[in-house]
Amino acid sequence: MKRLLFLAIAALVTLPSVAQDSFSESVDRLIDYHRGLVALENVTVFDGTGSEAKSDQTIIINGGTIQTVGASSEVNVPEGATRVDLKGHTVTPGLVGLHNHTFYTTSQRNIQLNYSAPMLYLASGVTTIRTTGSVAPYDEIELRAAIQDGEQAGPHMFITGPYLRGNEAWLRGPEDAARVTSYWAEEGVDWMKVYTQVTRAELAAVVEAAHEKGVQVTGHLCSISHTEAVELGIDSIEHNLMTNTDFVKDKEPDMCPTGPWRAEYENLDMNSEEVQNTFRIMIENGIGRTTTPAVYEMYVQGRPMADERSLAAMSPETREEYIASYKRFSVGGTPVKQWEQSRAYDLAFHRAGGLLAAGVDPTGFGGALPGYGDQRNYLLLLEGGFTPAEAVQIVSLNGAKILGIDDVTGSIEEGKRADLVVFEGDLSSDDDVITRARLVFKDGVGFNSGRMEEAIEGQIGVR
Numbered sequence: 001m002k003r004l005l006f007l008a009i010a011a012l013v014t015l016p017s018v019a020q021d022s023f024s025e026s027v028d029r030l031i032d033y034h035r036g037l038v039a040l041e042n043v044t045v046f047d048g049t050g051s052e053a054k055s056d057q058t059i060i061i062n063g064g065t066i067q068t069v070g071a072s073s074e075v076n077v078p079e080g081a082t083r084v085d086l087k088g089h090t091v092t093p094g095l096v097g098l099h100n101h102t103f104y105t106t107s108q109r110n111i112q113l114n115y116s117a118p119m120l121y122l123a124s125g126v127t128t129i130r131t132t133g134s135v136a137p138y139d140e141i142e143l144r145a146a147i148q149d150g151e152q153a154g155p156h157m158f159i160t161g162p163y164l165r166g167n168e169a170w171l172r173g174p175e176d177a178a179r180v181t182s183y184w185a186e187e188g189v190d191w192m193k194v195y196t197q198v199t200r201a202e203l204a205a206v207v208e209a210a211h212e213k214g215v216q217v218t219g220h221l222c223s224i225s226h227t228e229a230v231e232l233g234i235d236s237i238e239h240n241l242m243t244n245t246d247f248v249k250d251k252e253p254d255m256c257p258t259g260p261w262r263a264e265y266e267n268l269d270m271n272s273e274e275v276q277n278t279f280r281i282m283i284e285n286g287i288g289r290t291t292t293p294a295v296y297e298m299y300v301q302g303r304p305m306a307d308e309r310s311l312a313a314m315s316p317e318t319r320e321e322y323i324a325s326y327k328r329f330s331v332g333g334t335p336v337k338q339w340e341q342s343r344a345y346d347l348a349f350h351r352a353g354g355l356l357a358a359g360v361d362p363t364g365f366g367g368a369l370p371g372y373g374d375q376r377n378y379l380l381l382l383e384g385g386f387t388p389a390e391a392v393q394i395v396s397l398n399g400a401k402i403l404g405i406d407d408v409t410g411s412i413e414e415g416k417r418a419d420l421v422v423f424e425g426d427l428s429s430d431d432d433v434i435t436r437a438r439l440v441f442k443d444g445v446g447f448n449s450g451r452m453e454e455a456i457e458g459q460i461g462v463r
């Protein structure tokens with residue numbers, strides 16, 4: 001008896017922590033394929049590694065794992081497999097959203113979307129997120145547990161502690177920074193995020209306290225430049241050219257520059273020594289960056305309004321608030337040249353060998369929705385000059401690399417976790433296919449996108 005009990009405990013301990021086979025009734029109705037043996041046949045595959053698409057492929061999912069991927073003519077579908085003919089569809093890795101809050105803002109509201117955000121992320125094909133600045137870390141810790149326990153549908157979550165803003169804005173110096181970091185590390189966050197106003201001494205203290213507890217640090221910077229942050233030991237960096245003060249002449253240390261420094265970046269040459277030097281320092285230190293074009297686009301003159309389905313997902317009041325702001329910014333917003341420079345900076349960084357990931361950042365005045373905005377990022381990467389294969393890599397495998405989980409997920413390779421998205425149409429010939437996720441496998445469990453989208457309609461901005 002004792003021995004049996006011991007074996008039972010040993011079996012429990014060796015279970016992968018992500019495995020989840022029992023779901024609440026409300027989650028179960030969102031599932032089309034329970035974990036088992038499934039063959040996705042005759043699909044076009046973008047594997048996430050940056051390789052070109054391959055047509056007429058078959059993927060065998062066994063349990064939570066990708067068992068086989070190869071040409072349909074060569075893959076033997078094992079007996080007993082559930083065969084799904086997906087001719088005319090595309091499969092990519094599950095998207096990895098690296099700046100994906102569970103809160104959402106408009107000009108009038110700042111609200112935790114504990115119900116709709118996780119569901120819309122998953123519906124859109126985002127199978128892993130890092131929250132990258134939390135306004136409610138305990139909510140996120142509970143949400144992560146509810147998803148792991150099968151009580152809620154949502155992505156794998158990496159949780160970030162509260163925004164750490166220094167320079168006597170919120171933190172009162174390095175000791176305070178270390179104390180707050182240690183506290184949240186003990187509570188179970190995976191990352192910490194420093195925000196705009198922070199001193200070098202405070203960032204160094206955050207990094208030291210975080211690393212001591214196995215937690216990593218990222219930042220939306222301003223008072224500290226990107227290369228300074230790398231030298232202080234930061235683990236990743238958020239946003240784009242317009243948050244990097246490396247190229248501001250006579251910048252005062254530890255202070256955000258004043259004056260029209262972003263306008264001066266309109267003349268910055270991406271091939272210049274100073275820009276290439278920043279790239280070199282990031283690359284040599286293995287530090288990646290998360291670009292967030294969907295949230296930046298909102299503020300730029302003359303950009304299109306959020307798409308129909310995004311408007312439908314918002315509550316009526318939220319939609320009114322968004323449209324009012326959109327009308328203001330589409331005329332009086334950021335000059336197009338600054339937007340183009342940011343896009344060029346991302347492309348130059350990637351082409352120089354930099355590790356570029358992406359995330360939606362569903363903040364601003366409300367036009368970039370959880371999940372839908374991650375898909376929008378893909379389209380904006382293409383508009384910025386990336387190839388489809390590069391853009392898929394940026395929204396999947398590169399995020400996994402920054403999180404340190406690329407040996408487990410992020411690409412479609414044999415032995416990796418079965419986190420993948422089935423889109424309707426051929427993504428290699430039609431860019432908009434990225435907006436037509438139909439079936440999302442997470443840990444080998446196939447969720448129906450349409451039913452999840454129905455469940456959140458009218459809820460964005462409310463719950």
Ligand SMILES: [Zn+2]
Binds near residue numbers: 099101133
């Ligand atoms: Zn953010």
